[in-house]
Amino acid sequence: MAVYNRKDSYYKKAKQEGYKSRAAYKLKELNTKYKIIKNGYKVLDCGAAPGGWSQVALEIVSDKGFVVGVDLNPITGINNKNFISIAGDFTTDEILNQVLNVCPLYDAVISDIAPHTIGIRDADHTNSLELVEKVYDFTIKTLKKGGSFLFKLFEGEGRKGLVERLKKDFKDVRIIKPDATRQGSMEIYIAALNKVN
Numbered sequence: 001m002a003v004y005n006r007k008d009s010y011y012k013k014a015k016q017e018g019y020k021s022r023a024a025y026k027l028k029e030l031n032t033k034y035k036i037i038k039n040g041y042k043v044l045d046c047g048a049a050p051g052g053w054s055q056v057a058l059e060i061v062s063d064k065g066f067v068v069g070v071d072l073n074p075i076t077g078i079n080n081k082n083f084i085s086i087a088g089d090f091t092t093d094e095i096l097n098q099v100l101n102v103c104p105l106y107d108a109v110i111s112d113i114a115p116h117t118i119g120i121r122d123a124d125h126t127n128s129l130e131l132v133e134k135v136y137d138f139t140i141k142t143l144k145k146g147g148s149f150l151f152k153l154f155e156g157e158g159r160k161g162l163v164e165r166l167k168k169d170f171k172d173v174r175i176i177k178p179d180a181t182r183q184g185s186m187e188i189y190i191a192a193l194n195k196v197n
């Protein structure tokens with residue numbers, strides 16, 4: 001019962017406050033704690049549709065920064081001149097080049113990218129990890145020194161190796177389950193803070 005009440009409360013809150021997804025509250029919570037995005041930042045949002053995270057990021061960066069949102073699905077209804085939407089597959093060179101053409105060096109990369117889940121934990125984890133690794137490889141090239149990388153992962157045995165790798169590239173790595181995450185969900189968020197080089 002508590003699970004559904006909580007789910008409903010975030011869903012209703014998002015509707016009332018004009019956010020495109022309840023996920024918006026996960027980014028608000030994570031950013032309040034870890035200051036991944038700041039005023040004036042250039043932000044890359046991977047797996048951005050329908051656009052809740054991008055809306056929150058746009059509020060934080062203000063008129064001084066901008067947000068590039070990439071998703072397989074087009075993101076509609078965000079009427080903000082500081083928002084650039086790219087529709088396509090983040091795992092393709094064509095889309096990566098488009099992202100680079102907009103901006104070669106970002107201050108923060110956030111990724112809520114997720115595969116279609118099939119309900120088999122190992123398979124969902126493997127598919128999620130594959131996507132995350134693609135985003136990570138790109139992030140290493142396009143995130144400025146001192147910048148931070150926040151992403152979602154479906155829990156599984158590959159997490160340990162990934163965190164080890166992150167610890168070499170970032171000064172601080174945190175694993176978090178936000179309050180707005182549904183109970184029983186296998187999603188976790190990893191905040192890799194302060195890129196070393």
Ligand SMILES: C[S@@+](CC[C@H](N)C(=O)[O-])C[C@H]1O[C@@H](n2cnc3c(N)ncnc32)[C@H](O)[C@@H]1O
Pocket residue numbers: 020021023024046047048049050051052053054070071072073088089090091112113114115131
């Ligand atoms: C949980 S949703 C993101 C929700 C979003 N953060 C928000 O607040 O509205 C995950 C998104 O990842 C996208 N996605 C999955 N695989 C992708 C890929 N290869 N390239 C781009 N987007 C992808 C899906 O289309 C989906 O919209």
